[in-house]
Amino acid sequence: MAADVTKTETTSNPGVSKRYHDMWKWDEVYWASHCIDCYPGNCPLRVYVKDGQVVREEPAGAFKTVQEGVPDMNPMGCQKGAGWTRLLSADERVLHPLRRVGERGDGKWEEISWDEATTEVADSILDAIEEVGPESIVAPSGCNIGPLALVGRGKFMGNLGGITLDLNAEMNDFSAGLYMTWGTFDPVSSIDDWFHSEIFLIWFGNPVYNRIPHYHFISEARYHGCEVINIAPDVGPSASHADYHMPVRPGSDAAFALSMCKVVIDEGLIDEKFATEQTDLALLVNTKTNKYLRESDVTEEGSSRQFYAWDARSGQAVLAPRGTLFWGDVEPALEGPFTVDTKDGPVEVTTVFSLMRERLEDYEPEKAAEICGIDADAIRSLARKIATKRTNILGSLNNASKHYHGDLIERSQILLLALTGNWGKHGTGMRSWGSGFLDGMLAFFLKSKRGPELTGNMLDMAEAMMQMTLQNDPTLTRKIVSVEQSRNSEPMGFVPPVFFWYRFAGYKEAWDNADWHDPSMKRPFEEYFNEAVEKGWWRGADVPHEDSPPRVLIECGGNVLRRTRGGSKRLLEHLWPQLKKIVTIDVRMSATALHSDIVLPAAQQYEKLGFGIPSSHVMNLTFCDKAVDPPGEALQEWEIFRRIAEKVEERAKERGVEPYKDSRNRTYDPKTLHETFTSSGEWLDQEVIFDEMLRDTAMVGTIPENASLEDLREKGFYRWQGLGLSARAVAQATDPQPDETFVPFRKHVEEGEPYPTLCRRSQFLIDHDWFIEADEHLPIHKEPPGIGGDYPFQVSSGHNRWSIHSLNTANDLMLETHRGEPHVVVNDHDAEKLGIEDHDLVRVFNDAGEFKVRVKISSGACPGQVVMYNGFDNYQFPDWAGPNDAEPGMIKWLHLAGGYGHFKYWATEWQPCPVMRNTRVGIEKA
Amino acid sequence: MSASTTGTRQIAMVLDLNKCIGCQTCAVACKSLWCKDEGTDYQWWCTVNTMPGRGTPKDYEEMGGGYKDSIPVRGIAPSREDFGGGWKFNHSEVFFDGNPEHKPLRVAGEQPQWGPNWDEDQGAGEYPNSYFYYMPRLCNFCTHAACVDACPRGAMAKRSSDGIVVRDEDRCRGYQFCAEACPYKKIYFNYELKISQHCIGCIPRLEQGVAPACARQCPGRLVFVGYLDDEDGPIHKLVNEWKVALPLHPEYETLPNVYYIPPLAPAPFNEDGSVNEAGSRIPPEHLESQFGPGVHDAIDTLKTEVEKARSGEASGLMDLLIAYNWQDLFPDFTRDPIDITWD
Amino acid sequence: MKVIDSGESSESLEDPKGQAWQGLSGETLALEPAPVDGQPSRYVAAAYQSGAPTGASEVDVIAVRSSGGDFMLRLSWPDGDPDIAYGERKFPDAAAVMFPASGDAPLQEMGSPDQPVNLWYWRPDLDGECQALTATGLGSVERADGGGLSAKSAYDDGKWMVVFRNQGGDVPGKAAVAVWEGGAGQRGGLKSVTGSWQNLEDAQ
Structure with missing residues (x-):
């Protein structure tokens, strides 16, 4: 540095022009969040309104410190949120009801009135019901939409008898x-x-x-x-x-993890108390069958759900308690073998731990290093x-x-x-993800009338039932009862979409291809599929049946053509021709909207009321106010579904459509659809609905007693005081504390509450016949199958940085923070071998399909891997073929298993979900 | 020396690169607030780039400016092409005008070959020892502001109250000597208004006691803002006491007042696949090329204090960088904007 | 330099290539790069000490009075590559005529606080606007009331031609000319200027 350091003179104090001061000014401020599926999101923001327009947003920065010595959660936000205002007037927005002109996907539209649009939709729904039945009306279950759409779609589909495809299989956000x-x-x-x-x-x-x-x-x-x-x-x-x-x-990764397990065990670092209490590792297994030793094995009248451990103190097999994880006076042995007398004589048993330990012999670090590449x-x-x-x-x-x-x-x-x-x-x-804590929203589905009375009755009834159940079986807990109740209900008409896909959406060919499955799948996929159906493992959830082809698709809040693993081309080829009417309700043109017959304009964030998806991640109920009216003829989704319901009712009366049944024998009357949907006019106004949800939630005690829309408008968000009654909330097994960070499963660890599994413990042994057949009854490493064919590269993915799914992928501000179009990341040496330079357009292909995309070269990409971040919409790719067009969307056959303890469908939980990582592809310069 | 010098103060920023995740929220926050008017379409007063990389504008470190032995160095004024951006897209063509051939969403017209964040996440190194880090950049509020020194019209000035470098846009005649002289190349040219423009330090906000948009909206909580001479404030402690916050390219001699906590990086692997516990994937010479020779001591201090924290010892530096209370990042600018009532 | 009484209308003279200018002869003035030493920019003074951009070396000037009594000037100078807008490290070309507002305003310094100068400034991207400026020294240019001023330009045959018109304006006593070769980086104080004031002799 120069010795003679000069300073710029500062003798004056000029300002900046008034123009800049004016740019920052505003007339009104509203609370906001982005009530979309940018889970866990829940960022409390303020939006600033000037001259009747939203001009910008900014994090509220209003969180208080929760726990002394732990940083607060402020400011919470991201670039997508900071640029959301741009979307309100974006070129992608749909402002009027549109009807397709020309072929599907031609991108030509005519503006029609709401009345014309709802009439056309209503008639197509009634046609479908008359031709096929209600299960021919299908809604994918996107949730980029906020609660008005969730309750709107849920009530509409529920009262119509249509089917809603479980979102967790659609997104594959289910951690099996x-x-x-x-x-x-x-x-x-x-x-x-x-x-x-x-x-x-x-x-x-x-x-x-x-x-x-x-x-x-x-x-x-x-x-x-x-x-x-x-x-x-x-x-x-x-x-x-x-x-x-x-x-x-x-x-x-499994080899890496299992190798670490081996080190922990071999070096005596195991936390034995935790392992024996929290897991099944101390439970006894028949060494011949690899099945748990069950009480039914030992005595004639014994339960098949009662398991054993070996008490080291008394030197005998003892019943493992089902009502608690704690062992009391029993000292469960962690290592076998032992001999136990059964109905069929003495058999050799050992512990799950010992079986596992034997298996871990394959994962000595030096051996594992060869598999997983880690030293x-x-x-x-x-x-x-x-x-x-x-x-x-x-x-x-x-x-x-x-x-x-x-x-x-x-x-x-x-x-x-x-x-x-x-x-x-x-x-x-x-961690995975959890939600569903807004009891007021769940109550809303059941309520026909405003006010606390009905809610109070429902709560009392639920509690009485809970008490009765707990008294009948003292080993039960609230968590287990709540979860079991959920496993036995079908909220919002959700069904696992595998049956729909296999039967009607062209997935059969891919799933039946044994080469794309693990070699341990011994029989043809179809046999497992049929066995699962025939054994009734999915009874009630295995709709639509073969005799109920799809006729109407209503997409609201999602973008089924982009996100469905298996590809837009497959759906367009197999599903689309069966559909008589495709309706998309969205704020914008999505890949799905572009291939629809009718596109209905929805209100954006800031143009309607909303809550962020409640989650223990952020521990707040976060509010989004309506700051401005939606532009053009856009409407909030509740109102859109209400108008369609009204028109269905009107047309059903005119056409004389009679009440009808679904495959589960439930009766629906289209002539009273609007009546039911609005509870005879009780639910017309979004302010009323929101206020009611808040007050009902407050009755459960999870938000302040005086909660109301007016109060929330003041405060912007409520910290959860409890998580509520929903199964997913109770399943967290921890009561949140006001001055402590939240960690789930404390009741299991601190109080010994059992888990809602077959064996009531964290269960590493899955002794379902299929799992034993596949050698997956215990954790093991298996190589990924060659999905897609014999190609040298493997696809990796993950959410991208620049959009929330495809929701704001066309925001020009975000586009400018990358290259303005999709890219794959390829390793520098791989690129050199392929003769590919940075930003070249390449063809990524396999036996399932192909797409074209630009290349970004980075030495950070793993050789042999291509990283295709997820979220770009298909219309951003040449020919609108997106990455999902090279993903066969395989499911693992074992995930069709049922009839086994907790292996039972429950919305968003146990079900097969299509995968796409490690799909094999080739790359070449396009 | 003028009488007012005694009253001069300098606002400074410390950007902790170990907290920066390259999310661009600062950039979008800034742009959403200030760069919406005509001629600002391609302007991003605050940008975040992946380093090592070519930066914004492209190859800015090779564009000259600043000083050498206190003598101004000739520089290049970056052009719109150098910055990239300002893209307009064909939304309407794709979505509404009839598109049976399924043309994709693209920048309308000529396809861009560069943009404000073009080489994002490309980085450097040899797999598996590849590395990169993120670097946000904005006006450096230089103590020896080359731009002020360059303007023949006196259209630029360094304010005595806070050291923010401001431009009188009415006096500016678009000569771009400021942009040539600024070695950080954070001055844009407004092709519509035919004047240069740059970060205004969020003066309208500062004057109301509200933190700058980039700092207040930063979800990574890495932007400290305060007066350099405030001995109780975080800036002084990080810059002058702990000496872990360093100016970018001190060799440019403009004495910038945006300081950076240099990045740590994962331990590299040795040839045999074992972990080199003492090493860092970012070559020290690279860090020195960015932050000057002081960076080695700064990194050592950071590592020592991180180690202390791991062994359960208290560390004043770590507590400072953690910033338990969000508002500790900008103690003099904690006002919530909604508390302001405009006349 | 003589101010020719042209007898042609202002409107016909406004066309730089028009018939009205045919046969009129003015003077060719030598241009030289303005010195960077005295520039009120430490940066310009130091960074352009060597390698200051160069531009036109001479300019043809014809001064006339139109039949309507307007004082008009046509500047023309060779430029192989006209620059009409701001581009990548390029500026638009420009030209200006400077007059002392009163007395003996210094030329090199562009006037002084006591002796300001007035300027007529043309640039091809100003859409025919002629900026009226005043200055009281280098770097002090301010916009002034430009009522009655206009500038029309043409580029033809490797030459810029610019006609300044001052509606109803008196003929100033003397003038100096500056031309900027924007493509080479000339703008502001980096310009090609006449070395001395040119007296204007009004024929009337």
Whole structure:
């Protein structure tokens, strides 16, 4: 630096022009959030309105410190939220009801009136009912929409008898491995609880991209002494702030996890108390059959749901308690074998732990290193750390489950946590996603009249039933009862979409292709599928049946053509021709809207009331006010469904359509649809509906007693005082505290409450016949099958940084923060071999299909892998062929299993979900 | 020396690169507030780039400006092409005008070859020791502001009350000497108004006690704002006491007042696949090329304090960087904008 | 320099290539780069010490009074590559005529606080607007009332031609000319200027 440092003179104090001062001024401010599926979102914002227009938004920054010594959650927001205003007047917006002109997908439209539009939709619905039946009316279940659309679509479809495709299979945000082990897949700690972690494993996640509002808790935890470890094949964005990056070979994560399990056990680092209490590891297994020793094996009248452990103190098999995880006077042995007298004489049994330990012999670090590509010493070193420190796996947004063997990977990860005592304590655990805490919204589906009386009655009745059930079986808990009740109900007419896809949407060819499955699938896929149906494992949920082809598709809040693994081309080829009417309700033109017959304009955020998706991530009910009217003829979704319902009722009367039944023998009357939908005019006004939901939620005690729309308008958000009565809330198994970060499963760990699984413990042994046949009764590593064909590259993905799904992918502000069009990331050496230069257009192809896309070259991409971030809409690709067109959308046959404890459909939970990671592709210059 | 010098103060920022996740929220917040009018379509006063990379504008570090031994260095005024951006898209053609051939959504007209964040996440290094980090950049409010020094018309000035470098847009005649002289190349040309423009330091906000848009909206909580001479404030402590916050390219000699906490990085692997615990994937020489020779001590200090935290010891530096209360990031600018009533 | 009483209307003279200018002869003035030493910019003074952009070396000037009594000037100078807008490291070309507002305003310094100068400034991107400016020294240019001023230009045969018209204006006593070659980076103080005031002799 120069010795003679000069300073710029500062003798004056000029300002900036008034123009800039005026730019920042506003007339009105409203609370806002983006009530979309940018789960867990829930960022409280303020929108600023000037001259009747929203001019911008900004985080409210209004959170108070929750726990002393833990950073607060402010400001929460991201670039998409900061640029949302741009979408209100964006060129992509639909402003009037539109009817297709020309062929589907031609992108030509005529404006029609709401009356014309609803008449056309209503008539097509009635035609479908008359021709086929109500289950020919299908709604995908996008949730980029907020509660007005959720309740609107739910009430409409529910009262019509149509089917709604379970969103979790559509998105594949279901973590099968978590569900198999815990009986629920959605334990979720609050984001500020991350601060308590000492080891933070970013494993199947990319929080730098998709946890923008929350990432600071990771960097702050790091400054607080936490080691951040990113386990991923690619040196991606979330490696940038990690202390270690572990370049695991694609799809080999289970081997890595199991190897660490072996180190923990071999080095005596296992938390035995935790493992024996929380898991089935101490339960006894028949060594010949690999099945649990059941009471029914021992005595004639014994229960098939009663299991055993070996009491080291008394030296005999004892019944494992079902009502508690605690063993009392029993000292359960962790290692077998033992001999037990059964009905059929003495049999050799051992513990699940011993079986598992035997299996772990294949994962000696040196051996595992060859499978997973991680240095043996690095495996040992990390295992030791995990065993001694509070460890959190951020399985951010379910990426493991998007692998064919994601269940095995997740089960292996949980085993590692189980052996090291890493859940139910601050700073520990493994995350998926959870929601559904807004009891007022659930109550709304059942309520026909305003006021606390009906809600009070419902609550009293529910509580009475709960008490009765608990008294009948003292081993039950509220969690188990709630979960079981959910497993026996069909909220909002959800069905697992596998049956629809297999029967009507062209998936059969792909799923029946044995080459794209794991070699341990012994029989043809179709046999498993039929067996599952024939055995009644999916009874009531296996609709539509073969005799109910789809006729009307109503897309509201989603974009089925973009997001369905299996591809837009498959749906367009197989499903579309069967559909007589395709209706999309959206704020914008999506790939699905572009291929629709009717597009109905919906209100954006800030133009209607909304709540963020309630989740224990953020622990708040977050409010979005209506700051301005929707433009053009756009309407909020409740009103859109109401108008369609009104028209269905009117046309049904005119046409004389009689009451009809669905395949489950429930009766519907289209002539009273509007009457039912609005509860005889009770539910017309969004303000009334929201106010009612809030007051009802307050009655459950999860938000302040005096909660109302007026009060929330003042405060902007409520911190949850409790999580409420819904199964997913109770399943968190922790009561939130006002001055503490939230971590689920405390009741299991601290109070010994059993889990809602077959064996009432975290269950690593799945002794379902299919699983034993596949050698997946215990966690194991299996290579990903060659989905897509014999091609040299494997696709990886994950949410992108620049959009929330495809919702704001066309926002020109966001487009300018990348290259303005989709890209795949390819390793520099791979690119060189392929003769590909940066920004070249390439063809990505396999036996399932192809798409074209630009290339971004980075040495961070794992050789042999292409990273195609998810969220771009198909219309951003040449010929509108998106990445899903090269994804066959395979499901794992084992996920059709049922008739086994907790293996039972429950909306958003147990069901097969299509996968796409590790799909094999070739690349060449286009 | 003029009489008012004694009353001069300098606002400074510290950007903690270990917290920056390249999310662009600062950039969008800034643009949504200030760059919506004519001629600002391509302007992003605050940008975030992946480093190592070519930066914004493209190859800005090779464009000259600043000083060498206190003598101004000739520079290049970046053009619209150098910055990229300002794209207009064919939404209507794709969505509404009839598109049976399924033309994709693209920038209308000529296809861009560069943009404000074109080389995002490409980085450097050899797999698996690849690396990159994110760097937000805005006006540096330089103590020795080359732009002010360059303007022959006196249209630019450094304010005595806070050291923000302001432009009198009515006096500016678009000569772009400021843009040539600014070594950080954070001055844009408004082709409609034919004047240069740059970050205004959110003066309208600062004057109301509200933190700048980029800082207040930063979800990563990495932007500290305060007066450099406030010994109780975070800036002074990080810059002058802990010496972990460093100016970008000190060799440009403009004495910038935006400081950076340099990035740590994952441990690299040795040839045999084992972990090199003591190493860093970011070559020290790269860090030095960005933050000057002081960066090595800064990194050492950071590592020492992180180690302390891991072993359960208290660390004043770590507590400072954690910023338990969000508003500790900008203690003098904590006002909630909604508390303002406009006349 | 003589101000020719042309007898042609202002309107016909406004066309730089028009018949009205045929046969009129003015003077060719030598242009030289303005010195960078005295520029009120430390940056310009230092950075352009060597390698200051160069532009036209001479300019043809014809001064006339139209039949309507307007004082008009036509400047023309060779430019192989006209620059009409701001571009990549390029500026639009420009030309200006400077007059002392009173007395002996210094030329190199563009006037002084006591002795301001007036300027007529043309640039091809100003859509025919002629900016009226005053200055009291380098870097002090301010917009002034330009009522009655206009400028029309044409580019033809490798030459810029610009006609300034001052409706009803008196003929100033003397003038100086500056031309900017925008493509080379000339703008502001980086310009090609006449080295001395040119006296204007009004024929009337």
